[in-house]
Amino acid sequence: xxxxxxxxxxxxxxxxxxxxxxxxxxxxxxxxxxxxxxxxxxxxxxxxxxxxxxxxxxxxxxxxxxxxxxxxxxxxxxxxxxxxxxxxxxxxxxxxxxxxxxxxxxxxxxxxxxxxxxxxxxxxxxxxxxxxxxxxxxxxxxxxxxxxxxxxxxxxxxxxxxxxxxxxxxxxxxxxxxxxxxxxxxxxxxxxxxxxxxxxxxxxxxxxxxxxxxxxxxxxxxxxxxx
Amino acid sequence: xxxxxxxxxxxxxxxxxxxxxxxxxxxxxxxxxxxxxxxxxxxxxxxxxxxxxxxxxxxxxxxxxxxxxxxxxxxxxxxxxxxxxxxxxxxxxxxxxxxxxxxxxxxxxxxxxxxxxxxxxxxx
Numbered sequence: 313x314x315x316x317x318x319x320x321x322x323x324x325x326x327x328x329x330x331x332x333x334x335x336x337x338x339x340x341x342x343x344x345x346x347x348x349x350x351x352x353x354x355x356x357x358x359x360x361x362x363x364x365x366x367x368x369x370x371x372x373x374x375x376x377x378x379x380x381x382x383x384x385x386x387x388x389x390x391x392x393x394x395x396x397x398x399x400x401x402x403x404x405x406x407x408x409x410x411x412x413x414x415x416x417x418x419x420x421x422x423x424x425x426x427x428x429x430x431x432x433x434x435x436x437x438x439x440x441x442x443x444x445x446x447x448x449x450x451x452x453x454x455x456x457x458x459x460x461x462x463x464x465x466x467x468x469x470x471x472x473x474x475x476x477x478x479x480x481x482x483x484x485x486x487x488x489x490x491x492x493x494x495x496x497x498x499x500x501x502x503x504x505x506x507x508x509x510x511x512x513x514x515x516x517x518x519x520x521x522x523x524x525x526x527x528x529x530x531x532x533x534x535x536x537x538x539x
Numbered sequence: 540x541x542x543x544x545x546x547x548x549x550x551x552x553x554x555x556x557x558x559x560x561x562x563x564x565x566x567x568x569x570x571x572x573x574x575x576x577x578x579x580x581x582x583x584x585x586x587x588x589x590x591x592x593x594x595x596x597x598x599x600x601x602x603x604x605x606x607x608x609x610x611x612x613x614x615x616x617x618x619x620x621x622x623x624x625x626x627x628x629x630x631x632x633x634x635x636x637x638x639x640x641x642x643x644x645x646x647x648x649x650x651x652x653x654x655x656x657x658x659x660x661x662x663x
Contacts (some may be wrong), residue, residue, distance in 0.1 A: 328626055336624075336638035340594040343625040346583060347602035356601070359594070360624045364638070373594070377626070383596060 313454035314413075315422035333364035342369065344377045352378045352421075373423065386418040395419065395430055397437040404437045413452045435459045444472045461489050465522055470513070479510055486516045496520065545570065551627040553578060561587055565599065565618060567607045582607070585621060594603070599625060642652060 318427040333456050337360070345356040357369035357377050369377070379387060393399050395416055412434055435456050438444060447453045460466050466489060475483045490499040498519040502512055519526050548567055553575045556562030563585040569577035583599040590596065604627070608614070614622060615632060623631040 330630060332635045333624075333630065333638045335642040336634055337595070339589040340592075340623055342594050342596050343621075344598045345601045346598045347600050358626060365625075366626050373592075376592070377596070380596065403562075 313451055314417050315456055316458060317423040317428075319425060319428055320371055320421075320423040323368050326365055327358060327368065328366040330364040330366070333360075335362070336364070338362055342373060342377060344362045344381060346381060352382055354384075366498055371421075371424070375424070382470070386415075388419065391419055391426060395426060397429075397433070400430070400433050400437075402436070404441075407440060407443070407446060409434050409446050410450050410452065431455065431459070439465060439468060442472065444469055457485060457488070459491055461485065464489075464493070464520070467525065470517070470521070471525075474513070480515050483509060483515045486512045489516065489520075546611045546613045547571070548579065548607060548610065550582065550612055550618045552612040552615075552617045563587065565597075565621070567603075567612055570613075574612060580607075597621060597625070599627070601627065 322466045339362065343358050344358070350356070352374075355374075355378065357374050358366055359369050359373060360366050379389060392415060394403055394412065400412065403409075412430060416427055416430040420430075438446065438456065439460065444456070447456050457469065460469050466485065469484055470485065475484065486498070489496070490502065493499060498516045498518075501507075501519065502515050507515060547570050549570045550565065550567055551574065552563040553559060553568070554585060555564055556576075564578075564581050565583040565585055566578045567580045567582060568574075569579070580603060582604050585597045588595070593658045599622070602607065604622070614628070616631070619628060620634045622628040623634055641656045
C-alpha cells in the first residue's frame with residue numbers, strides 16, 4: 313500500500329544572514345549534499361539567495377534537485393499533464409485509475425500536494441462510479457478503503473463488498489472505521505456489547521448508514537440466497 | 540629556516556562542457572598538474588549558468604570534502620568561495636569584495652560571474 317501522509321509545509325529555516333553578500337549573485341545558488349547514505353527526504357539542500365541569506369531549500373527546489381541527481385525510474389522532469397485536474401477526467405473515462413495512481417506514486421513524494429490531490433480525485437471518482445472493482449487486488453485498494461473510512465463515505469463500498477459475499481472483509485472495514493472514529497455511535501455500541509462478525513456490520517449500517525439500507529441489504533441477501 | 544611546503548592536493552574547479560557552455564567539476568587534484576589532469580576524486584559539480592528557475596546548481600560531496608580538507612588539501616579561491624557560500628567554510632573575503640563591487644556599479648547583463656576557473660598561479 314502506498315504511503316498516506318499529511319501534506320508537507322515549507323520550512324522557513326534561515327541558517328545565516330550575511331548582508332555583506334548582497335548583490336554577489338543575481339540568482340539563487342542551490343547547494344545539494346550528495347554524500348552517500350542519505351535518502352531523498354533527509355538530504356541537505358541549502359540555498360544562498362541574492363540578498364545574502366542562506367536558508368534550507370523549499371520543497372519544490374528539493375524535488376527538482378532530487379530529480380536531477382537522484383532520479384527514480386519512470387520519473388520525469390515535468391509532471392505529466394495527465395495528472396492535472398482537467399486531464400484527469402479523460403483518464404477516468406477510460407478506466408485508467410490504476411495507471412494514474414501508479415504514475416503519481418513514481419512521480420511525486422507521498423506528502424506533496426499533487427500526490428494527495430490526485431489520490432483524492434481518483435477515489436472520489438471511483439465512489440461516484442461505484443467501480444471499486446478496478447482497484448481490487450492492486451496495491452491501491454487499501455489506500456482507497458482508508459480514505460473512504462476517514463471521510464465517512466463507506467456506504468457504497470460496503471454495499472459492493474456485501475454483494476460479493478465478502479463478509480469478513482466488510483467486518484474488517486467496519487473495525488477500521490471504529491479505530492479511526494472511536495467516538496462514533498456504532499463504535500461505542502459495539503464496544504459495549506462486544507460484537508463480532510456480521511453483527512458489527514449490522515450495527516454500523518443501522519447507526520451510520522442511510523435509513524433503509526439494512527432492510528435493502530437483508531432483502532437483497534434473501535433474493536441472492538433463494539436464487 | 541625550514542621551507543614550508545604547500546599541500547600537494549588542491550580542491551579546484553575542472554572545466555568541462557563545450558564552447559559557450561561552461562560546466563565545472565569540483566575535484567581534488569594534484570597541485571602541480573594541469574587543471575583537468577591528475578584528478579584524485581570528483582567531489583561535486585557546479586553549473587554557473589542559471590537554469591529556467593533562475594538558480595545556479597551546485598552539488599558537494601560534503602563527506603569527502605571534509606576528508607580532503609582534513610588531509611591538508613587546499614581549496615583554491617573558486618572552491619573556497621563556493622564552500623563559503625554553502626556555509627561549510629567561513630565566507631571567503633573575495634566574495635564579500637565581489638558583492639560590494641556589484642552593488643556599487645551594478646551590471647545589467649547577467650554574464651558577470653564572480654567564480655571563474657583557476658587559470659592564475661601555477662606557482663612553484
